[in-house]
Amino acid sequence: MKQILLGILTTSAFLSAGVDMESCKHCHGADWEKAALGSSKIVRDMTKTEVTEALLGYKNGTYGRSMKGVMYTNIKMYSDEELKNTGIGLDKKVIRGEFNPNIDVKSCKACHGADWEKAALGSSKIVADMTKDEISEALLGYKYGTYGGRMKGVMHTNVKMYSDEDLKNSGIGLDKKRLRANFNPNIDVKSCKSCHGADWEKAALGSSKIVADMTQQEVSDALIGYKYGTYGRSMKGVMHTNVKMYSDEDLKNSGIGK
Numbered sequence: 280m281k282q283i284l285l286g287i288l289t290t291s292a293f294l295s296a297g298v299d300m301e302s303c304k305h306c307h308g309a310d311w312e313k314a315a316l317g318s319s320k321i322v323r324d325m326t327k328t329e330v331t332e333a334l335l336g337y338k339n340g341t342y343g344r345s346m347k348g349v350m351y352t353n354i355k356m357y358s359d360e361e362l363k364n365t366g367i368g369l370d371k372k373v374i375r376g377e378f379n380p381n382i383d384v385k386s387c388k389a390c391h392g393a394d395w396e397k398a399a400l401g402s403s404k405i406v407a408d409m410t411k412d413e414i415s416e417a418l419l420g421y422k423y424g425t426y427g428g429r430m431k432g433v434m435h436t437n438v439k440m441y442s443d444e445d446l447k448n449s450g451i452g453l454d455k456k457r458l459r460a461n462f463n464p465n466i467d468v469k470s471c472k473s474c475h476g477a478d479w480e481k482a483a484l485g486s487s488k489i490v491a492d493m494t495q496q497e498v499s500d501a502l503i504g505y506k507y508g509t510y511g512r513s514m515k516g517v518m519h520t521n522v523k524m525y526s527d528e529d530l531k532n533s534g535i536g537k
């Protein structure tokens with residue numbers, strides 16, 4: 280395969296009035312990112328068509344695996360029309376990159392994942408987060424022994440047979456880096472990610488604004504406001520708990536935001 284598939288996520292756009300999505304979240308995650316009860320597919324990776332088929336199938340007993348009874352209970356009360364129009368799922372799977380056909384990209388996937396989303400052998404960086412430039416450097420470096428960590432020998436074996444030209448133009452990687460700010464080290468930013476996403480790209484608990492779209496000033500105002508109860512909406516109590524232990528100074532200078 281020369282190409283990598285990446286879903287464009289549009290789950291939040293057209294949620295149906297019919298199906299009670301809140302009820303799904305404690306199993307499937309606020310952004311459909313979890314394997315429900317350790318067993319379902321990751322719904323955010325499914326297309327709208329696949330989701331519709333699954334939901335109708337659970338209702339009619341024609342789809343599912345060992346835990347399909349659980350899903351039957353969750354959706355049996357909805358009409359076919361409602362299940363067809365939940366708005367959950369990807370519009371389509373789109374092509375992300377064109378890989379160099381001289382490189383046997385399939386052979387990489389066993390370790391790096393089908394979409395470069397895994398830490399290979401529990402050790403590599405997530406290649407999906409790297410830019411094309413960083414990847415060229417890494418691959419050439421593995422070939423010549425000038426890049427890498429403890430397991431660079433593994434990668435040497437995987438790239439030594441390719442020409443420099445091919446390694447420079449593997450086609451793997453992001454065109455440019457996603458924006459990542461310099462966060463205030465006094466704030467435990469890791470603790471925020473389970474709700475707001477690794478890149479602040481999620482509506483936390485299905486409810487917050489997308490923090491990645493906010494300016495630093497807006498974020499400062501929000502955080503100070505959550506601390507003093509002067510900002511926020513129905514779930515501001517959740518955020519109060521997350522920020523009350525920080526000084527005003529730290530909240531003003533979190534480094535989060537555009």
Ligand code: HEC
Nearest residue numbers: 302303306315316318319320330333343344345346347353
């Ligand atoms: C109690 C936990 C739970 C709740 C609540 C729940 N689900 Fe599920 N869901 C599951 C499990 C478990 C599966 C896998 C079932 C199987 O074995 O086929 C699943 C599967 C699915 C699938 C298909 C994915 C696959 O594995 O093929 C979709 C789509 C889905 N659920 C949507 C929903 C929607 C929409 C709601 C809310 C109306 C919901 N779920 C509520 C546990 C849950």
Ligand code: HEC
Nearest residue numbers: 386387390399400402403404414417427428429430431437
């Ligand atoms: C046997 C498992 C395995 C296979 C197959 C494999 N890799 Fe790797 N890859 C690793 C490991 C382990 C690392 C981290 C090595 C280190 O310590 O520097 C790594 C690192 C990388 C990195 C740099 C990321 C970093 O941590 O700096 C890139 C880019 C990469 N691999 C691309 C590829 C490509 C392209 C292929 C296929 C041609 C491939 N890998 C095949 C295991 C594998």
Ligand code: HEC
Nearest residue numbers: 470471474483484486487488498501511512513514515521
């Ligand atoms: C348990 C989930 C959760 C965690 C953890 C969490 N947040 Fe939030 N966050 C929310 C929710 C829910 C809202 C929306 C609250 C409301 O109703 O005003 C929110 C709102 C925000 C907002 C304002 C956006 C808006 O909707 O107006 C910012 C900025 C923010 N959080 C930053 C953080 C930071 C920084 C951390 C870590 C220190 C963090 N959050 C941890 C759930 C969480």
